[in-house]
Amino acid sequence: MKSKSQTVTLAGERFESLQALRAIAAVAVLIFHLRFVELRYLEGHALLDWLGRNADAGVDLFFVLSGFVMASISRGKGSGPSAARDFLTQRAWRVVPLYWMFTTLVVLLMSVAPAMVNSSYADQSIAASYLLIPHQQLPVLAVGWTLVHEAYFYLVFSLALALAYGTRQRLSLFAMAWGSLVGFGYWQGFDEGAPTASVVFSPLTFEFLAGVLTGLHWRRIPPRFGSLLFITGLGVLLLAAALLPPSDSEFNAPLRRVIHLGLGSALLIAGSALLETSGHRPNRLLIELGDASYSLYLSHIFVISAIGRMWGHFLPSAHWLNHGFFLLFTVFVACLSGNLIHKRIERPLLDLRYRWKAAGTFR
Template sequence: MTSRTFHSVQALRAIAALLVVVFHLQIVEQKYSATTPLIPTLMRYADSGVDLFFVLSGFVMTTIAAGSYGSPHNAGRFLLRRCWRVLPLYWLYTSVVVALMLLAPGMANSSYQDQSIVASYLLWPQSQLPLLTVGWTLIHEMFFYLVMAGMIAFARESLLPWLLLGWAVLTLCAQQLLGPAAAPWQLVTSSPLTLEFIAGALVGLYWQRLPAGLALPVAGLGAAGFLSTLLILAGLDAAAPSAALRALGFGLPAALLTLGLVRWERASAPVLPPALLRIGDSSYSLYLSHVFVISAAGRLWQKSGWNSTTWQSGLFVLLTLLACVGAGLVSWRLLEQPLQKLSSLRRRRAQASGIVAE
C-alpha cells in the first residue's frame, strides 16, 4: 500500500455510492409499488452520499497535489488528469440520454429535454439539472478542480490552509450577498456545498496530526452525526435540506468520519471487506450508470404485476440493488478502466519521448 493509497477512502466511496443508489431506488419503489414501500423513510435523504463524496474528493485532491504547488505546469497537468478522470465516462452516459431522447423519447425524462445539450456535456451550470441528472454533482467537482488548479499554479504549499479558509469565508459571504435569484454559475460558486470540499481538503492536510488513539472515536462521532441527521430529517418529515444544512448536518460528520478512518487505517492497517473495496473502485461507474438500471427495472416491475405484496417489493429492491452494483462493475471493467489505462499509456509515451517532464 503506497503512502497515497487509502482503502478506507475506497470503502467510504462504496458507502456513498450505495446511499445514492438507495435514494433513487426508494423513489422508484414508492412510484411503482402497490403496497407499503420497504425502504425506510430516512432513505429519502440518502442522497447525502453526495456530501460524503464531496468531502472525499477534497481529501483526495490535497493528498495527490502534495509537493506540486507553485507550478503552472503542474496545475495544467492536474487539471488535465482530473478532466480525463471525470469527463469521458460522463460524456458516454450523457450520450445514452441524448440517444434515448432521439430514439425513445418516452424513456427519457421529459422535464429536462429543453436543456442545452452542449452545456450538459461541458458541465456548465444551468437553471435545471443536466441531461444526465446526477451530473449536477460533477459541476461542483469541476469548479473545485479549477480553484485547486489555480492554487497549485500560483500558491506556496505553506499558504494552502489559509487559502482554503479564505475560500470558505468568501463562499459564505457570496451566499449571503447573491441570494437565490443569482445566475446558475453564481449559485454554484457560492454554494455552501463547496465547504464540504474544503473540509475534506483540510482533512487531507492534517489527518496525520490526529492522535492514533482518537481515530476510532472521531470516526464514530462522524458516523453518529451523519446517521443522526438522517433520523432527524426523517422524523421531522422535512423537505430536502438546503445546501447550508447539508454542509452542516452531513458534510461536517463526513469530514470527521474520513479523518478518523484514514488515521485509523494508517495506525492499524485493518483488512477491509474486499467486496466493499471493489464497489469503491467502481463507485464512479456505479454512480453514473445506476439511474438507467433503476429506471428500467422500475418500468419492468410495474408491467410484471409483481408489485402488490411485501415480498415482491423486497425481491425488487434486492435484485435491483444487485443489478446496479453489477452494472457498475461491468462499466468499471469495460469502460472506465480502459479509459484510465489509455491516459496512463499516453503519459508514459510522452515521458519516453521527452514531451512531458515528470
C-alpha cells in the same frame, strides 16, 4: 498487476479505506434514487419511503472525499502553472470520458425513445450538459449536477496550485479565504441568482473545503483517536440522515444540512485514514465496489429505471416481500453493472492515459 486507477494513492500510500467510503457513498445515492423508482412502479407502501429519504447524503460524503483526496495528492507534487495544468488534465481524464458516454446515451434516448427519459429534458441544454456549465435545468444526465460542482472545485483548486500555494499552510489559508468568500456570497443571497452564481456560492463548497482541510491536517491527529473519530462521524451522519427533513423539503435548509453531513463526513474520513495507518483494512468487496463507484454512480439510474419498469409491469404486488426482493435484486444488479462497466470501459480508459504518458505522447 493492479491498475493504477483502482485505489486512492496519497503521497505514495494506498488508502483502501477511502475506496470503501466511496462504495458506501455510491450505494447510498443508489438507494436514494431507488426510493423514487419503488414509489413510482410498485404498488403499496414503499419500504424506502422513510429509510431512503436522506440517502443522498452519499453526495455530501463524495464532496468531502473529493476535497480530502485533492489536498492529499497535491502535497509534494509541486505548484505553479505546470502543476495546475497537470492537475486539471488528470481530473478531466478521470471524469469526462465516462460522463460523456452516459450523457450521449441519454441524448440518444431523447431522440429515439423520449418516453423513457424525463420529459423536462426537452428544456435542458445539451451543450451545457456536456461542458459541465451551470444552467437553469439539471444536465441531461441528471446526476451530472454534482460534476458541475466538481468542475468548479477543480478550477478554483487549480488556481491555488498555479499561484504556488502547494504547501500545507498556504493551501489552508487559501481554503479559508475561499470559504469566507463563499460564506459572504451565501449570506448576501448570491446563491439564489444566476446558475453560475448558485454554484459558486453554494454551501456545498464548504463540504469540499472541509475535505481539503481534513486532507491537509489529518496526519497531525494521533492514530489512537482513529476509532473515536470514525464512530463519531458515523453517528453524526446516521443521526442527521434520520432526523433532518427530506432533502427535497422546504424545511431542509441547505446550510444546516451541509454543516451536519459535512462535519460527519470529515470525521468519518479522518477516522478511516487513521485506522488504516494503524493496520485496519476494510472489506475487500467494499474496496472493489469503491473502485467501481464512479461507474456505478453514472450508470445506476439506467439500471434501476429499467428494472423498475419491468418489475412494475410483471410483479406490481403491494406485498412487502415483493418490495424487498425488488430492492435487493435491483441493488445487486446495479452494483454488478457498475463493476462490469468499470472493468470493461472505465479502467481501460484510465490506463490508456498512463500508457500514452509513458510513451511521451500525452501529458
